[in-house]
Amino acid sequence: MADDDKTPPRRGLSGEKKPTINDVARLAGVSKKTVSRVINQSPFVKGETRENINRIIAEIGFSPDPQARGLAFRRSFLIGLVYDNPNPQYVVNMQLGMLDAMRGSGYELVVHPCNRGNPTFLADFRRFIERQKLSGVVLTPSVSEDDRVKAILDEIGCAYIRIASVPVDEPQHIIVSNDRQGGRAAARHLAELGHTRIGFISGPPSFRSSHERYGGFVEELKDRGLKLDENYIIQGAYTFETGISCGAELLKREPRPTAIFAANDEMAAGVLHAVRRAGLTCPNDVSVVGFDDFQIASSVWPPLTTVRTPTREIGRMAAEKLIGFSEADEDEAPPREAAPATSPALVVRDSTGPAPR
């Protein structure tokens, strides 16, 4: 046998093959270059010709091959989501938001969880970006706060949006989730209920959001002449378990705090367990406030007062900006607007009440 390599016979699958740009060109009686112009919205095509081509495209159900297009354009039509936040609801909401913006745009979403603790993290990330030639990437906390990651993207020339609590980058690269303001809202609520001995459970220091939520909380209290006692501040890790342990810890303090603000819902849910185990009730003995308004907040008992972050909305905005970058073929400088910011909103439920006594 003179043959070489393996020769998969490519069994002729069912029916007609996918139409190509050549089919369109033939049917329209024009060159494929003209069809290409229509696809790419070039203004140099006569209206009549354009309409005819568009009609034929719709008729035979042609849609250009993203791979071939990508190869020629030197970029893929993929948008990436890179994250290391383990909260499923955060991740899914972000994905849904991005997909809201991407629907019908021809882009697809590639998800890429990662672990900054991994020694090969940076190398892996670079390989991922370089190989896939993504049209853009969205980074969420806490990867979004890593400037080494930003440096790689700048070097490779890949468009990106960072979701962050603070405008740490040029405005066109950032979407701000105003965690500080959310912290203030929580403080305001508790202060208005008359609480003065308030406990605070932070997230891990590696998350900027944790500092911001804390900062806003302290600021608002201060503005109202209240002070967060050092003794009532404790560090958690954004997990349910740390919520339990830190909550238990705080409840042992003398005098006992009458309210606890946990920097996210999972920890707040843990605090509820600690309250119960301590033989206390919420909100009669202790008020609890969470942050995020994920599902857990409304399914625990009592349903949590919390601060809602518009995650899905943020995802949508991020993807919209990225698509905007790609379409505006770097012909003009990106608009010099301020970084778009989203504001969290307080959601009052049953876990907070007036301060006892």
Place this chain on the structure above:
Amino acid sequence: MADDDKTPPRRGLSGEKKPTINDVARLAGVSKKTVSRVINQSPFVKGETRENINRIIAEIGFSPDPQARGLAFRRSFLIGLVYDNPNPQYVVNMQLGMLDAMRGSGYELVVHPCNRGNPTFLADFRRFIERQKLSGVVLTPSVSEDDRVKAILDEIGCAYIRIASVPVDEPQHIIVSNDRQGGRAAARHLAELGHTRIGFISGPPSFRSSHERYGGFVEELKDRGLKLDENYIIQGAYTFETGISCGAELLKREPRPTAIFAANDEMAAGVLHAVRRAGLTCPNDVSVVGFDDFQIASSVWPPLTTVRTPTREIGRMAAEKLIGFSEADEDEAPPREAAPATSPALVVRDSTGPAPR
């Protein structure tokens, strides 16, 4: 100006460009075809040549462009996850499992939520599959149970794996999550605790899993000489809210059931609320069992006894199979094994106790 169209000057981004297969070929003193052979593990390359090429590849950090490769192979190196299950934790676990299998394989994960209620659903799905030329797709319930979707995939010739509760397809296309067995485990547990008046809250009938969980539950009770009273069966929709309302409904029945099995954790969490609102306590007055063992199960009070489904594991298996299909270049028939099945396991926590009296 004689020029045409717009000519983005492709400003030379920083540094050296990505190495191509030609660079490798030149450095190795061979043709690019030979390099291609090495990349694709062709056995027809002399060991010495292969090693030399591999060394050079590693040295200059070459990695083949997925788009170009895909174009030539007539398929992308993307694997899709198509789902309509709204539970974030299910979705994320599935993604993580798939990524476990895909890590280092050169494939990327594209997510594609969908809505079967949408009138354009099938057309959209077909476009998605045709355009992207995916290497494979994983379908989860309930899209996975739609035979029109299967038909489209067969017609286009796209590899797929369906996650389902029942072996409804050829074994190579299915991974079975044995929900029936899980239902039995829940029944066994409650029966052993002495419960005889047991309520059941089903999921929506459009989910096969709901019927299976029910079926297994009934079967096991029957085997033990117990019978599920019609009056204690009620239909929910896998949501927290329906858990509350259906739970409240069941608690009104006379005589009151001493245990309630909800077909998923969210509904079980809702039942806990209903129990509390009825002035009862769990597990003293009513035992509650859920299904899935998602985070909500351990964060509510009391932590739920539930049936754990190995979602991540299932995702991993699914992606592994798909990658297997792609590598084994359809030269031999797929192995005729039985459909791999995964078994759920009972997790006993605090929401179940001996039947009262």
Place this chain on the structure above:
DNA sequence: TCGGATTCTGACACCGGTTACCAAGAAGAT
């Protein structure tokens, strides 16, 4: 030493789009 089988290798066309470059037709100006 030579034919033949076996093992490797490279030239070339091609995947499905894109751009560069050029040429030609139409419209307007002189």
Place this chain on the structure above:
DNA sequence: ATCTTCTTGGTAACCGGTGTCAGAATCCGA
């Protein structure tokens, strides 16, 4: 009628890899 200017479309080359298939290199026994 001739010269510009403005649109439009054809051709070839390219993006970065692959399959085809002929032919070179090597090994073997006779």
